[in-house]
Amino acid sequence: MKAFGQLWQQVSGMLIPPSCVVCDALLPPQEPVGICGNCYPTLPQWDWAQTSPPPLPKHVDSFWAPFVYEPPINDLIVRLKFADHSQLATVLAKFLCAAPVPTSALLMPVPLHQQRLRKRLYNQAAELARQWVKLQPRQLELTALKRIRPTRPQTGQSAAARKRNLAGAFSADEALVSGKDIILLDDVWTTGSTAGTCARMLKQAGANRVDVVTVAYVAP
Numbered sequence: 229m230k231a232f233g234q235l236w237q238q239v240s241g242m243l244i245p246p247s248c249v250v251c252d253a254l255l256p257p258q259e260p261v262g263i264c265g266n267c268y269p270t271l272p273q274w275d276w277a278q279t280s281p282p283p284l285p286k287h288v289d290s291f292w293a294p295f296v297y298e299p300p301i302n303d304l305i306v307r308l309k310f311a312d313h314s315q316l317a318t319v320l321a322k323f324l325c326a327a328p329v330p331t332s333a334l335l336m337p338v339p340l341h342q343q344r345l346r347k348r349l350y351n352q353a354a355e356l357a358r359q360w361v362k363l364q365p366r367q368l369e370l371t372a373l374k375r376i377r378p379t380r381p382q383t384g385q386s387a388a389a390r391k392r393n394l395a396g397a398f399s400a401d402e403a404l405v406s407g408k409d410i411i412l413l414d415d416v417w418t419t420g421s422t423a424g425t426c427a428r429m430l431k432q433a434g435a436n437r438v439d440v441v442t443v444a445y446v447a448p
């Protein structure tokens with residue numbers, strides 16, 4: 229809680245949402261995180277002593293998330309994906325600032341395919357990344373990793389089916405990636421298959437390290 233408390237202070241003075249993103253209660257100006265004092269203690273922070281981290285896919289060097297995928301964070305992430313993205317991305321990005329990843333690494337959101345981007349109008353991972361670099365200076369790289377084949381939504385699929393679904397879905401630009409340390413950002417880690425597939429493409433294109441950060445971890 230201490231690190232998050234310091235974060236509250238760090239981000240004070242930024243544009244603040246007028247009401248709590250969880251319960252809609254009006255926020256006093258001295259609550260800059262965008263979550264009220266009643267909801268804040270209910271956030272499902274990921275405690276490794278209680279929920280052990282998943283086995284990492286071969287090309288993923290580390291994985292970190294501030295939360296486990298439980299209420300109210302799971303609801304916020306669904307809303308971030310399908311509805312009111314800008315305010316929520318700002319609020320959730322504040323928690324990413326505590327990620328144990330080097331500031332020199334390239335920050336890359338997991339891309340959406342153009343077809344889905346056109347339907348949904350924005351990529352929630354890219355929105356999180358844009359807000360994160362506003363809070364902490366980092367190099368944002370939005371073009372090096374591309375989704376070259378549309379894929380079915382992963383929800384409800386087995387790990388093996390996810391892997392098949394993702395095969396050949398991504399490409400990485402060697403000129404932009406080679407020799408670089410990369411932070412791969414997504415909203416949620418479920419089976420790690422998306423992160424693992426992206427990391428494989430990035431390493432094949434010469435990336436030095438791939439550290440994965442998500443807002444929440446779906447514990448099995």
Ligand SMILES: [Zn+2]
Binds near residue numbers: 249250252253265
């Ligand atoms: Zn609240």
